[in-house]
Amino acid sequence: MKNSVLEYLEETVRRFGDKPAIVDGARRLTFGQLRQFGRQLALKLAKDHASFRRPVAVLLPKSVDSIIAFAGILYSGNFYVPLDEKLPEQRLGKILANLKPAAIVTSPEYTGLLASLGVEASKCVLAGTQYEELSGEEEHFLDQIIGQVIDVDPVYVIYTSGSTGTPKGVVVAHRGVVDYIDWAIGCFGIDEQTVIGSQSPFFFDNSTLDIYLCFGAGATLVIIPKMLFSFPAKLMTYVNDMGINFVFWVPSVLINVANAQILDEIMPSRLAKILFAGEVMPNKQLNYWRKKMPTALFANLYGPTEITVDCTYYIVEREFSDQDSLPIGFPCRNTDILVLTAENKQAGLLEVGELCVRGSSLALGYWDDPEKTAAAFVQNPLHDHYPDKIYRTGDLVYINERNEIIFVGRKDSQIKHMGYRIELGEIETVVAGLPVIESACVTYNKAREEIVLLYKASQPTEIGDIRKALLPLLPKYMLPTTAHQLEEMPLNANGKIDRVALFHRYGQ
């Protein structure tokens, strides 16, 4: 078994060193170059920052430089933390305060922002710089560092929405990614002929599949320009032009293509494998895709960041009506799924319970947050014979007669909006902090895919004003889509905001 994801890259460089690894607009990078540039950056990190097993943040737009940064950070014996370069300053500040990175790989356009957040200039390492060739001695020095990395060491930290207003950093280990990628390469038949059309931002863990299928199987990763996801016809033309034959996208992209009925006009003829995850994929739009592309493989993947991307999968084979819910399927290899009732007993057939995960895929915990770690990563309640950790996802599911897992909803107020995982509580906390707001409740209208804000304010306030005020505080995808100003918030018997009533009125 591999003890580091770098072993994937090392092996692929030996086999396909001159093959294109990453395509990013006009820039193309071979596997050999990726290793070379990565190691040059690694030497700089190891020498100038003298850190080992420490987090190194990456604040860059999605590009070939991000991938070089990830590889370089790993070659230096550290682990990477991809950050959304469009994050509002306040949120970025919160993350950096929690993470305290050893260094930040970034570009000149962000150094001013980082300085205003109190990051010392000496901590910033500029990406895209041509560093010196490594001498034989330096190569040996790096090999010695990498040799000390073991599979329970972190590979990356990804920040995700936290209900109390502070994002949580999920610390994922090398063994989680190796466990996941070994399964995915075999399950989906990935090899050096595979051309991956990358949609997921690198700060979103779906990109783990894209990146490490590339490293692990010698597949080519094509970074699709973000703008194309606004225009489904252009997107399909691009998929054709680049010879993309594999995608792992959020359902909202596939839904857009289906709703615009683009496949009637443009057929992505080489696209053979279509995987999706991140939110529920409706059969209505999936049926459109399946009808137009009857020979393509469609697979529904499911999992939270805390168990390394995905823990169940469903290869879509039988027929579904537009109204059926698509199963999330079966456990991935080397993963055990428990469905636990409120009494912590194993749920019976068709009985709803919380989906819990056991396996090497479990994250190491939340960065610098032992309390939240202890609450989510717990002893398997089915026995007490030895330490046996499970991760409680908070997702409610049941197992049907075909032994397939069916997703029902959430135990709490976490939602998936355009593929992003959002705690409604986090939005509420921030909205309630605005000066004119007296009280606020946020709900989600699934059918219209809208984040709905209900609020009471000290003066007439419009949605535009609220969104404007929230822009410096929340990422754009967390802003309320619609808002209703209420004279009074309805209260329940306990004197709390009556969320159930508001949900029934505005959430459906």
Add this chain to the structure above:
Amino acid sequence: MEEIIKILTGIRPEFDFYQESNFIENGVLDSFDMVVLVSTLEERYGIKICGTDIIPENFSDTDSIRRLVERYGGNV
């Protein structure tokens, strides 16, 4: 025209749509905004915009959006 600017401002209140141009190139509208914009235009003007018309040229500024809506018989 006022109505289209009002719709756009509702989606991206931080921009002044009387001033902005090249919405797509300048990153004024991203893919989330496009989905909301198309469905809002369809609802407001009672039209159904064909998928092949959802291209940057038809959404680059308020004028091109107005022409698109009018082409579908929307009364701007």
